[in-house]
Amino acid sequence: MKASSKNLPTVEDIQREIARRDYYEYVCYVHEGRYKKAPHSEFVGGVIQEAMDKKKQMNAGEIPTTNQYIAINMPPRHSKSMTITETLPSYYLGNFPEDRVIEISYSDTFARRFGKKNKEKVKQYGADLFDIQISKESSAHDEWLLDNEIGGMISRGVLSGITGMGADLMIIDDPIKNREEADSETHRSKIWDEWIDSFSTRLHPGAIVILILTRWHEDDLQGRLLSEEYGKPLPWQVYNLPLEAEEDDVIGRAVGAPLWPERYGLEFIQERKRYPSSFNSLYQGRPTAAEGNLLKRAWWQYYDTLPKMVHTIMSIDATFKDEADSDFVCIQVWGKNGADMYLIDNLKARMNFPTT
Template sequence: MKSIITSVLFTAWCLGRNPAAKFICISYSDDLAHDLSNLTRRVLRSPLYRLIVPNVQLEKSAEDYIRTTAGGFRYATSVGSTITGFGADIIIIDDPLQPEDILAESAKRKYRSWLGSSVLTRFNDQNKGALIMVMHRLAPDDPSADFEGGADTILRFPLIAEADEKSYEYKGRVIYRRKAGELLNPALMSAETVDRLRHMLPPHVFASQYQQRPVVGGSGMYSVDQWPRYAPAEAGAEEEQGGSRRGLPDVREAHENGTPRSHRVHKDR
């Protein structure tokens, strides 16, 4: 749904207001980029759209490139592709990484390198150009986190509202309002389904992808946050076993659940 709203309907709406607007729409794969491009073309050619905005006329309509007679366009491509030759007013990035990619540092480094060298340089006006990223959260260091600190606007829609959310109105009519504990769309996912899903998934997956509140997770077998933390104790103690010094003990403090616990570890020489 988020891809349809942003990459398809939003671009069609903008072109209706300004047929000269220029878009670069980036999806994870070529197939998805082409599917969204085809859906956009269907909207622009639909009788209802042409009735509402008759001033939008298509001059070129290829699989990945839609251009209006006013010079505006929507260019579709995938993550990692070359964008040379195209400059945009608005760039939309839709789900740049998949959940399995977020575990690989090499994949994240490759994406960030491509973003900086091939995407952020494609604005026609660096002062006015807008970047829109649409994705579900995957981890604390996912692509969304790179922009969160400097973003003009952040829209976050957790599956279960964790607090009373801001209401949105249009022409005096409330179009969105949610209280803490309410589901995003009970018609599509009931409370029973959500509860079952929460018990099936690892906690960090549910928190990130469904609640949009990413946390550091693990395999579910033994997470790194379960390891006890040790702080060095005062050194200098030696232990004699059988009248001969066999090893130097390493005394450490293990803090488990906030309670210090003493450990003595032998290191044979």
């Protein structure tokens, strides 16, 4: 006896079911061909799926209830927000419709955009995939509830304050906007104070916390969260996905391989390496200190009148070409008076060897 074709699932039925069961497939499904698949994004999707599976086990009493802390470092323009912040809250609420989500970004405008993106996904796919809908009373994009009037999402700028809602899922996406904010110790401390006095106090038992960021500074929020200088660190799972693969790459790349070769290949890596400090921090996730163990920032001073020098030294860091992609030539003249060294003259330019 043949099975009736009327009882067989359609291709669309199968796609919906796969999207409902697997987070990364959900990301691909709801962006309807606009999402560019990549191994690093699939890896991130797997990390998130594992965290949600653990939460389901906690809710079922199969494992102890503990908070999960996940930090993901990625270079700019590698779909980190699209893969996580624009999409995860809608999927999470489909699985846990009575839970609350808090999303935090460097500005209210940026955060509101994430709230809107997730609200739109619930409106378009929520009923079909998870039997959830947006409450008719929720008109705002930065704070909305499901129609059960329990589960929902709130989105705020990092310094805007969060009141009135706890978090079962908290996403902190790029709390620092730019280099100016990153280099401001005052601003970094304000963000840290918000974590201590506001964000961390909103977490419900069994919460998932996801920190997604490009590493601007070694003393950024992640740096402080992992430093014993600021108290015993929480059990953070840290996944660093550098632009150029290094030893023990988390997604198994060979050393030197690009993270997303279809978009940012070897040529792009070489371009970014022209700016070592920026490359190491923003693209490799390894920000370095402004001072080292030998030279301290406080030792550097300015002079008005140059004293008599006991010794004068010239240093030359030369190159052989003056092409656009050549290294700079640096020539400096230093004077020594007692224990003090004085920079007398400095020249930095692209020059060929004879010109130097």
